Amino acid sequence: MANRLIGKDFTPPDVLAKVTGRAKYAEDYRAEGMLFCKLLTSPMPHARVRRIDAAAALKMPGVVAILTADEVPKLPEPQDPILTNEPHYVGDPILAVAAVSEEAAAAAIEALHVDLEMLPFTVDPLESLYPGGPNARSTGNAANVQVPLTTVKWTAQDFAGMEEGRLPQGKPTNEWSYGDLAAGFAKAKVVVEDSFVTPGINHHAMEPRSCMAYWQNGRCFVHGSTQSHTLSVPGLAKLIGITPDKLVFIAEFCGGGFGGKSEEYPQMAIPAYLAKKAGRPVMMRITREEESNFVARSGFQGSAKIGFAADGRITALDLYVVQDNGANVGFWDYTDAADTASLLYQPPAMRFRGISVLTNTVARTAQRGPGTNQISMAIEPFLDRAARALKLDRLAIRRINAPDNAAKFGAKQGPITSAYQREALDKGAALFKWADQVKLSSTRQDGKLIGVGVGQGHHTSGYTGFDGLVRILPDGKLYIHTGVGNLGTYTYASTARAAAEVLGYDWNRCVVVWGNSDKHLPWNFGQFSSNTAHTESRTNYFAAMDAKAKLLEIAAHDLGGAPADYDLANERVVAKADPSKSISFADAARRAIVLGGKYSGQEVPKGINPITAASVAGLAGTGLIGVAKDGATLPGAVPALAAGFMKIALDVETGQVDLLDYVCVADCGVVLHPRGLAEQAVGALVQGLGIVRFEHVVYDHALGIPATASLEQGKPPTYLDIPARTTVAAVERPDPSHPLGIKGSAEPIEGCAIAALVCAISDALGGHYFNRVPITRDDIANALAKRAPTRQPLEINVV
Numbered sequence: 059m060a061n062r063l064i065g066k067d068f069t070p071p072d073v074l075a076k077v078t079g080r081a082k083y084a085e086d087y088r089a090e091g092m093l094f095c096k097l098l099t100s101p102m103p104h105a106r107v108r109r110i111d112a113a114a115a116l117k118m119p120g121v122v123a124i125l126t127a128d129e130v131p132k133l134p135e136p137q138d139p140i141l142t143n144e145p146h147y148v149g150d151p152i153l154a155v156a157a158v159s160e161e162a163a164a165a166a167i168e169a170l171h172v173d174l175e176m177l178p179f180t181v182d183p184l185e186s187l188y189p190g191g192p193n194a195r196s197t198g199n200a201a202n203v204q205v206p207l208t209t210v211k212w213t214a215q216d217f218a219g220m221e222e223g224r225l226p227q228g229k230p231t232n233e234w235s236y237g238d239l240a241a242g243f244a245k246a247k248v249v250v251e252d253s254f255v256t257p258g259i260n261h262h263a264m265e266p267r268s269c270m271a272y273w274q275n276g277r278c279f280v281h282g283s284t285q286s287h288t289l290s291v292p293g294l295a296k297l298i299g300i301t302p303d304k305l306v307f308i309a310e311f312c313g314g315g316f317g318g319k320s321e322e323y324p325q326m327a328i329p330a331y332l333a334k335k336a337g338r339p340v341m342m343r344i345t346r347e348e349e350s351n352f353v354a355r356s357g358f359q360g361s362a363k364i365g366f367a368a369d370g371r372i373t374a375l376d377l378y379v380v381q382d383n384g385a386n387v388g389f390w391d392y393t394d395a396a397d398t399a400s401l402l403y404q405p406p407a408m409r410f411r412g413i414s415v416l417t418n419t420v421a422r423t424a425q426r427g428p429g430t431n432q433i434s435m436a437i438e439p440f441l442d443r444a445a446r447a448l449k450l451d452r453l454a455i456r457r458i459n460a461p462d463n464a465a466k467f468g469a470k471q472g473p474i475t476s477a478y479q480r481e482a483l484d485k486g487a488a489l490f491k492w493a494d495q496v497k498l499s500s501t502r503q504d505g506k507l508i509g510v511g512v513g514q515g516h517h518t519s520g521y522t523g524f525d526g527l528v529r530i531l532p533d534g535k536l537y538i539h540t541g542v543g544n545l546g547t548y549t550y551a552s553t554a555r556a557a558a559e560v561l562g563y564d565w566n567r568c569v570v571v572w573g574n575s576d577k578h579l580p581w582n583f584g585q586f587s588s589n590t591a592h593t594e595s596r597t598n599y600f601a602a603m604d605a606k607a608k609l610l611e612i613a614a615h616d617l618g619g620a621p622a623d624y625d626l627a628n629e630r631v632v633a634k635a636d637p638s639k640s641i642s643f644a645d646a647a648r649r650a651i652v653l654g655g656k657y658s659g660q661e662v663p664k665g666i667n668p669i670t671a672a673s674v675a676g677l678a679g680t681g682l683i684g685v686a687k688d689g690a691t692l693p694g695a696v697p698a699l700a701a702g703f704m705k706i707a708l709d710v711e712t713g714q715v716d717l718l719d720y721v722c723v724a725d726c727g728v729v730l731h732p733r734g735l736a737e738q739a740v741g742a743l744v745q746g747l748g749i750v751r752f753e754h755v756v757y758d759h760a761l762g763i764p765a766t767a768s769l770e771q772g773k774p775p776t777y778l779d780i781p782a783r784t785t786v787a788a789v790e791r792p793d794p795s796h797p798l799g800i801k802g803s804a805e806p807i808e809g810c811a812i813a814a815l816v817c818a819i820s821d822a823l824g825g826h827y828f829n830r831v832p833i834t835r836d837d838i839a840n841a842l843a844k845r846a847p848t849r850q851p852l853e854i855n856v857v
Contacts, residue, residue: 265313513813
């Protein structure tokens with residue numbers, strides 16, 4: 059039977075609040091007696107606090123409290139600290155001041171006397187790996203979430219050839235391989251080998267990470283900005299030093315996150331500690347410069363060697379990635395990059411080696427498509443170079459290497475649930491008219507060079523193990539409780555429609571409950587990693603199935619027969635043999651209250667997360683409660699895939715690149731919300747354009763000071779920069795691991811846009827290979843004039 063709601067456009071319930079300005083973000087809240095907080099952040103890339111003299115600041119009018127690192131928990135290295143006495147990058151928070159106004163707090167910051175001892179620093183991973191090179195931390199130079207903090211130094215011999223652009227390849231902290239690499243390269247007709255650099259990128263969320271907190275009756279109330287809701291509660295409670303039941307977390311709206319607000323972050327605890335110390339609510343408003351210095355994407359210095367057979371099939375792939383991990387724990391982008399290369403190109407033999415190196419730069423974390431999108435922009439041009447050498451069509455070389463349902467994934471070559479990448483490429487080629495467009499490669503129109511490119515993207519997109527919670531109340535309405543964050547993609551609402559689909563509800567009679575832990579929300583996964591559509595639609599599906607089973611049981615109990623004798627129709631439970639015998643959902647909800655037990659939430663199934671169990675207990679006796687854990691084991695990784703096709707015009711005099719036409723096709727299973735997918739793809743194109751052409755983290759290598767700490771210095775593109783002709787489509791092949799066939803889409807649709815644009819610029823220039831992103835106007839001008847690049851091949855964090 060065709061879906062009534064899934065795959066159909068709708069208006070999410072928070073749209074009206076957003077367009078009328080009634081939506082309240084974290085810094086819109088006010089409380090009686092509220093103080094304002096300002097941060098003193100480090101002006102040095104690496105230093106030690108020797109002394110703080112706050113006497114003058116504390117005597118200033120309106121100053122109420124000062125919070126130092128000695129008054130908050132010290133988190134294990136190299137985690138991001140709440141406050142620190144050893145700052146590791148310019149912008150690292152040292153202390154906070156609370157005052158009656160922002161002006162008073164800012165004046166107090168100026169009046170503080172902080173004695174800092176400068177320590178060794180580095181802004182380039184390779185510099186730190188060189189023998190005798192500086193470490194970003196006193197205790198080591200290599201770490202991430204997967205690798206404990208350690209010190210790694212390579213030999214001078216490892217660096218031989220670096221001046222010629224060859225990546226040093228000393229001892230890695232991560233490595234794996236499968237297949238016979240030597241035999242694979244021996245069989246290759248063409249081998250492409252080169253280094254590459256991908257940039258660190260500021261997150262540029264429209265809403266900075268402002269936060270307000272106060273204490274009431276032993277509970278801490280926090281208004282924050284995060285992508286994820288219930289997933290943030292345990293971690294935030296731990297940062298504040300309380301149990302989750304003592305935290306009320308309110309985050310109904312989030313003005314962008316892109317990974318930087320995936321969960322709780324240490325700065326969120328600062329106003330809570332200040333509020334406790336001052337005995338008054340505290341608002342911490344974060345400036346754009348502070349936001350830029352708090353979080354960025356990791357950059358790569360890498361090398362790839364890929365062998366190709368005469369027909370374009372990859373025979374072997376050897377990948378080495380050095381990840382700039384910033385000053386703190388960072389993320390595992392480089393291992394995700396390797397996994398993506400293994401899946402997207404299906405090499406029969408592959409080796410991955412990598413290391414994440416700490417630098418005294420902005421703290422790094424996941425950004426849309428961590429690792430997966432960096433590797434797309436790096437490796438996709440290698441396919442074009444091989445296609446040119448083998449005289450093959452650039453689309454054909456991707457088709458022959460594309461994954462299908464039998465594809466293998468990662469180091470262990472495990473299974474996947476579905477892959478229709480060839481179908482995505484074919485559909486995109488037809489919509490783009492590839493055969494006609496590719497004839498225009500490197501030709502001139504109106505004095506501009508035409509470039510045509512195709513790119514691919516991937517990200518793992520689904521998980522299980524989380525809970526769903528729905529209620530049918532005596533008013534007959536369906537209340538869908540969700541712990542998903544409201545990042546702006548509206549998936550908190552579109553995934554809720556899975557519950558309405560199962561129960562046959564009119565969407566206008568559904569209420570989505572989200573954004574406030576006091577409203578009894580279930581334990582859900584985070585709003586990140588392209589997983590929300592798949593993961594949370596599953597939780598809502600299973601919660602609704604639990605509610606359906608209870609509706610059928612109540613009907614059988616009251617009307618006779620067995621539950622199997624009944625079905626749902628028009629918000630009633632109806633006897634299959636006699637449609638006149640029925641009970642409304644509203645009446646069933648009333649009966650659930652009377653029956654009690656599992657029907658109205660006095661009992662919960664085994665395995666339910668404690669957060670969900672507490673929420674059910676808070677709702678018990680209010681109606682019919684549907685609650686379930688998605689305890690399924692997936693048969694393999696769930697890959698979201700995408701293909702992008704780009705046509706550009708390149709001005710040979712200015713280096714300006716105009717986007718003329720773009721087609722994106724997603725392999726995302728059954729489309730959950732068509733308008734949402736289209737807007738996601740356009741947003742991904744805007745982000746991808748920024749990465750390829752404008753944005754990157756830049757540091758003064760001598761002083762360790764950032765040069766891109768504002769929107770003006772690292773200006774992202776706008777809708778005026780995207781093509782007038784943009785087409786978004788989907789393969790529309792259901793994923794068999796999901797009861798409704800849904801996969802994710804958000805990450806790979808950026809990766810394919812980045813790759814398509816990089817390849818289109820290269821194509822316009824006759825196949826010129828830029829071994830780095832962003833590709834600036836100077837890069838293009840140098841390529842056109844056949845001059846040497848202004849940057850060395852492996853330089854990072856430079857203009």
